[in-house]
Amino acid sequence: MTNRPKIAAVDLFCGVGGLTYGLESAGIDVRLGVDIDPECEYPISENTGARFEKADVGAMKVEVLEDALRGGAVRLLAGCAPCQPFSTYAQSAKEAVANDEDREARDDWKLVGRFGDFVKALQPDLVTMENVPPLARQPVFRKLLSDLEGYSVDYRVVECRTIGLPQRRKRLVLVASKLGPISIPEFEFPEKSVRKVIGDLPKLEAGQVDVTDRLHRASSLSKLNLDRIRASIPGGTWRDWPEELRAACHVRESGGTYPSVYGRMEWDEPAPTITTQCFGYGNGRFGHPEQDRAISLREAAMLQGFPRDYAFIPSDEPVSFAKLGRLIGNAVPVTLGEMIGKLLVEHVQRLGDATPQANELARARG
Structure with a gap:
C-alpha cells in the first residue's frame, strides 16, 4: 500500500509509559504524554520519544493537545483515566453496585468525563481508551459514547492472556474512528506463562x-x-x-x-x-x-x-x-498498548487508499 498516513498521538494519564511505549512499538508517533504525577517524567523521557508534561488533565486547555498534534496526518487521542473506585481490591462487588450513584461526584469520574470533553473539542481522527471493565456499565461511559457521535465505535473487555500478556487481567478497550468502520477482533494469541x-x-x-x-x-x-x-x-x-x-x-x-x-x-x-x-x-x-x-x-x-x-x-x-x-x-500493560496500536495502524493502512477522507487528511496534513 503506497499511502500510509502517519498517526500522531497524545497519551493522557500516561503514567510511566506503558501505553505510550506500546503505541510506539506499533509505529505510532506519540508526541506528548500528560500526567499529574511528576514521577512519570523520567520513565517517559528515558524510554519513549514522547515529550512529558506534568499537568492536571482536568484543568488543562485543549490548545496544548492541538499544538502537540499539529501536522499529524492522522490524529489520535489516547488515554486511561484513573478509576480507582472500581478496584476489586478496594471493595466488594456488592459495595460497588450500592455506591454507583455516590461515585458520580468523585474526581475519578470527572477525569473520564474530561477525556470525553477533549474528544468533543479536539475532534481527533482516532480515539482509544482502556480502563476497568465495570466502567462500561456506568452513566459516565454512556456520556463518553455520546461524545463520540459521528465516529465508528467499538469496545469490548479484552482478556489480556489472549493477546500474549502473561497475566490474568481484564481491561475494557474502546476504539473509535472518523475514517471508517473499526472493530476490535477476538484475540487468541498463544498464552505466555x-x-x-x-x-x-x-x-x-x-x-x-x-x-x-x-x-x-x-x-x-x-x-x-x-x-x-x-x-x-x-x-x-x-x-x-x-x-x-x-x-x-x-x-x-x-x-x-x-x-x-x-x-x-x-x-x-x-x-x-x-x-x-x-x-x-x-x-x-x-x-x-x-x-x-x-x-x-x-x-x-x-x-x-x-x-x-x-x-x-x-x-x-x-x-x-x-x-x-x-x-x-497502575501502568497500562505494554502488550495491551501495542495490540491497540497495531489495530489502529492496520485500520489506517487498510483505509488509506480506499477512503477519500483518509486521503484528504493525508494531503492536508502530510
Missing part, C-alpha cells in the same frame, strides 16, 4: 537484590511468612498450610473469601493481575513459583509487558517498593 517471561532471571532470596539490576529485588519476609511460603505450593492457598501457620482471619469463616492471599504463582500459567501491592507476599498470589519470596519489582514490570531494561527511576535514586509498586501496578 510466568516461566516464559521471568524464568531466566537470577535467583533471589527474600530481602535480596540482584547486583546487576537493582529493580530485581525482593521484599523481606518475617520468619512466620517465610515459614508460610515454604509451606505454600504453586497455585495453592493458605489452606495447604498446617494450622499453626494460619492467620486469625483464615480461621474465621469470612477468611474463606480470600483464598489467593499468601499464594504462589504457577510456572506454566499466566500470573494473576499485577497490582500496586504485588511486591508483598501477603497481598495476593504474588509468591514466586519456586523461590521463597514475593516477586521482585523487575519481575512485576516484565509481567506487565515492560522490557527487561525499562528504566523507571534515575540510577542515583533509592529504590522504593511502595513508589515503584504503585507506578508498575
Whole structure:
C-alpha cells in the first residue's frame, strides 16, 4: 500500500509509559504524554520519544493537545483515566453496585468525563481508551459514547492472556474512528506463562537484590511468612498450610473469601493481575513459583509487558517498593498498548487508499 498516513498521538494519564511505549512499538508517533504525577517524567523521557508534561488533565486547555498534534496526518487521542473506585481490591462487588450513584461526584469520574470533553473539542481522527471493565456499565461511559457521535465505535473487555500478556487481567478497550468502520477482533494469541517471561532471571532470596539490576529485588519476609511460603505450593492457598501457620482471619469463616492471599504463582500459567501491592507476599498470589519470596519489582514490570531494561527511576535514586509498586501496578500493560496500536495502524493502512477522507487528511496534513 503506497499511502500510509502517519498517526500522531497524545497519551493522557500516561503514567510511566506503558501505553505510550506500546503505541510506539506499533509505529505510532506519540508526541506528548500528560500526567499529574511528576514521577512519570523520567520513565517517559528515558524510554519513549514522547515529550512529558506534568499537568492536571482536568484543568488543562485543549490548545496544548492541538499544538502537540499539529501536522499529524492522522490524529489520535489516547488515554486511561484513573478509576480507582472500581478496584476489586478496594471493595466488594456488592459495595460497588450500592455506591454507583455516590461515585458520580468523585474526581475519578470527572477525569473520564474530561477525556470525553477533549474528544468533543479536539475532534481527533482516532480515539482509544482502556480502563476497568465495570466502567462500561456506568452513566459516565454512556456520556463518553455520546461524545463520540459521528465516529465508528467499538469496545469490548479484552482478556489480556489472549493477546500474549502473561497475566490474568481484564481491561475494557474502546476504539473509535472518523475514517471508517473499526472493530476490535477476538484475540487468541498463544498464552505466555510466568516461566516464559521471568524464568531466566537470577535467583533471589527474600530481602535480596540482584547486583546487576537493582529493580530485581525482593521484599523481606518475617520468619512466620517465610515459614508460610515454604509451606505454600504453586497455585495453592493458605489452606495447604498446617494450622499453626494460619492467620486469625483464615480461621474465621469470612477468611474463606480470600483464598489467593499468601499464594504462589504457577510456572506454566499466566500470573494473576499485577497490582500496586504485588511486591508483598501477603497481598495476593504474588509468591514466586519456586523461590521463597514475593516477586521482585523487575519481575512485576516484565509481567506487565515492560522490557527487561525499562528504566523507571534515575540510577542515583533509592529504590522504593511502595513508589515503584504503585507506578508498575497502575501502568497500562505494554502488550495491551501495542495490540491497540497495531489495530489502529492496520485500520489506517487498510483505509488509506480506499477512503477519500483518509486521503484528504493525508494531503492536508502530510
